[in-house]
Amino acid sequence: MGIEISRLRRQFGAFVALDDVSLKIGDGEFVAVLGPSGSGKTSLLRILAGLDQPDAGSVFRDDHDLLALDARRRGVGLVFQHYALFPHMTVAQNVAFGLRVRPWRLRPRASAIKASVEGLLRQVELEGFADRYPAQLSGGQRQRVALARALAIEPRLLLLDEPFGALDAQVRVTLRGWLREFHRSLGITTLFVTHDQDEALEMADRVVVMNRGRIDQVGTPEQIYRQPATPFASRFIARGQTLPAQVKGQQLHLFGHVWHIESFAGDDAHEITVHVRPEDIVLAPLSGDALKAQLLNLRHVAGTVRASLRVESLDDPLEAEWSERDWARHGAPSGDAIGVHLQALTVFAMDREGRVQSRATVHPPHAGFPIAVGPWRRVEA
Numbered sequence: 353m354g355i356e357i358s359r360l361r362r363q364f365g366a367f368v369a370l371d372d373v374s375l376k377i378g379d380g381e382f383v384a385v386l387g388p389s390g391s392g393k394t395s396l397l398r399i400l401a402g403l404d405q406p407d408a409g410s411v412f413r414d415d416h417d418l419l420a421l422d423a424r425r426r427g428v429g430l431v432f433q434h435y436a437l438f439p440h441m442t443v444a445q446n447v448a449f450g451l452r453v454r455p456w457r458l459r460p461r462a463s464a465i466k467a468s469v470e471g472l473l474r475q476v477e478l479e480g481f482a483d484r485y486p487a488q489l490s491g492g493q494r495q496r497v498a499l500a501r502a503l504a505i506e507p508r509l510l511l512l513d514e515p516f517g518a519l520d521a522q523v524r525v526t527l528r529g530w531l532r533e534f535h536r537s538l539g540i541t542t543l544f545v546t547h548d549q550d551e552a553l554e555m556a557d558r559v560v561v562m563n564r565g566r567i568d569q570v571g572t573p574e575q576i577y578r579q580p581a582t583p584f585a586s587r588f589i590a591r592g593q594t595l596p597a598q599v600k601g602q603q604l605h606l607f608g609h610v611w612h613i614e615s616f617a618g619d620d621a622h623e624i625t626v627h628v629r630p631e632d633i634v635l636a637p638l639s640g641d642a643l644k645a646q647l648l649n650l651r652h653v654a655g656t657v658r659a660s661l662r663v664e665s666l667d668d669p670l671e672a673e674w675s676e677r678d679w680a681r682h683g684a685p686s687g688d689a690i691g692v693h694l695q696a697l698t699v700f701a702m703d704r705e706g707r708v709q710s711r712a713t714v715h716p717p718h719a720g721f722p723i724a725v726g727p728w729r730r731v732e733a
């Protein structure tokens with residue numbers, strides 16, 4: 353049971369905003385839809401909310417056709433980044449709105465509406481704010497009122513479109529934890545749209561990665577981070593960076609060395625892409641087996657050290673990330689040459705249409721780079 357989205361397509365003129373999108377959402381699940389601007393996230397939400405209709409495809413909830421229902425009868429609560437509160441209404445009036453506009457037969461009594469609003473304001477921790485107007489609230493408080501307003505109709509599905517998008521970084525982080533706890537206690541099926549990787553990975557049970565109207569990958573935050581299914585997912589989620597590698601048969605050519613890769617189906621590939629993540633570029637003594645890099649730009653950010661590295665034969669610098677502890681142990685002043693090892697690489701083989709045919713995450717058999725030519729241990733495919 354839950355929501356089953358099948359083969360949704362939405363086109364605006366010649367532009368395809370949603371292309372064959374299929375997704376199952378379990379009851380009570382918290383799913384984040386993550387993708388860059390224009391990837392189709394809002395288009396998907398609008399269709400689920402009943403604000404738009406797809407050109408093709410279906411959405412079923414517990415075997416009922418959701419698309420056949422009028423927006424007001426879908427039991428959907430909406431919170432948008434710019435879904436402003438009614439400025440001329442108090443907080444209590446805003447929260448009560450969804451109940452007050454119900455047809456009279458379905459409308460609760462005034463006393464029940466009052467009790468419900470009080471309960472909701474308690475839940476979103478805004479007791480005592482009932483008589484204020486939106487202009488008298490902070491951005492974070494306004495979004496909590498918007499959430500209370502969405503919850504007032506007791507939705508079966510909560511759709512949140514960048515709800516914290518307009519808030520400053522610190523408030524965002526606080527509200528993330530708060531919303532997660534809130535979801536845990538209420539268990540409402542929730543779809544949360546964001547273009548912020550941290551937000552999606554930190555909050556969601558599962559993450560849907562969208563790219564140009566298509567779903568590239570669906571998985572737990574850990575799965576998507578560890579095993580990105582496409583070069584896009586790797587770049588967007590795991591900050592994967594392209595290395596100038598080539599694969600011929602079972603041999604991978606990288607930085608002037610030739611490596612053997614086992615069981616990688618890249619023979620017929622139109623294109624091979626090899627990625628490395630910043631944290632897989634580890635510091636090493638500047639000796640024979642390390643890759644030599646020039647330190648261009650060093651930043652200390654919240655307990656981590658980030659650096660741009662100039663590596664011979666690469667046009668763009670590589671971004672690396674270490675802990676302060678590792679940096680203190682191995683560090684060198686900016687401008688110096690340092691040694692690094694590449695601990696893990698993800699190799700993608702693509703066909704002519706850009707579809708991934710084969711993927712492997714490979715680790716050199718020991719930390720050293722480059723190592724003696726030999727088989728790399730393939731840990732997953």
Ligand SMILES: Nc1ncnc2c1ncn2[C@@H]1O[C@H](COP(=O)(O)OP(=O)(O)OP(=O)(O)O)[C@@H](O)[C@H]1O
Nearest residue numbers: 364367369387388389390391392393394395396547
């Ligand atoms: N009514 C419309 N008419 C024409 N094009 C549209 C319409 N609505 C959306 N689009 C286009 O469809 C694409 C997807 O838009 P959508 O709003 O779903 O993206 P998004 O992933 O939510 O982006 P953002 O993070 O910027 O909100 C965009 O290129 C957008 O310009």
